Amino acid sequence: MDRAELFQRIQQKRSFLCVGLDPDPDRIPASFDGDVLAFNRSIIDATREYAVAYKPNTAFYEALGLDGMRILHATIDYIGRDHLIIADAKRGDIGNTSGYYARFAFETLGADAITVAPYMGEDSVRPFLSYPGKWAIVLAVTSNEGGDDFQHTVQQDTGTALYDKVMRRVMEWGSPDQLMFVCGATRAETFSTLRSIAPDHFFLVPGIGAQGGDLQAVCRFGMNAQCGLLVNSSRGILYAQDPARAARELQQEMQSALENYLPEVSQ
């Protein structure tokens, strides 16, 4: 799914909701009798009309061993092609190995996008950019407390935070049609800076719901003319009493934000 198509879906659905598919066997309702795939299908059925993207985090499937790979495949097949599918795997290695990570995400799984850690530099990210129509979503400002350890440290040479330097460098490697950035909702105060660094890129925004991020501030400072945001909620939807309702409420908040900040495209 390319950028124009993604924006079209956002306009049609009046939503930029990404539902995180992170099935925790200890939290799946007893009525599913431990059937993770059936649980995922129920969540997809409940949220399909409110979401434009799904983000299975591969950790939850890898932990289930061989069965987990089967469930991940079947989950992606069940989502179909109407939603952007993001494999949240945070990969990145020497180029040869990254090539195989890219092959796994884009060919084996059939995902549209994969999250990538930029720490190993250009040759570790390039292989993810060689698939037309696919996306590398590079970690910029993460939602966890440990993000302070490196990402926000001020660099002597530029006088800016490390994330600023990383984003500008990464933007030299590919276009806004190939690259997005992960920007955590718990760091809402950084969004106007993030947007000034990358005016055209989509941001994948985790951290609302269970992590307490600020959706309104993210929308206010993070939107661009094509919305430019995919806001993720995983546990806040998966383990809600009524997942459809949780997704609908988020979609309604997003619809209001689109009406407020992009009135010309939200008619």
Ligand SMILES: O=c1ccn([C@@H]2O[C@H](COP(=O)(O)O)[C@@H](O)[C@H]2O)c(=O)[nH]1
């Ligand atoms: O900075 C980051 C990057 C990725 N994540 C992932 O997003 C979801 C968030 O789950 P919630 O249950 O909505 O908190 C999860 O898969 C994380 O690994 C993130 O939270 N922050």
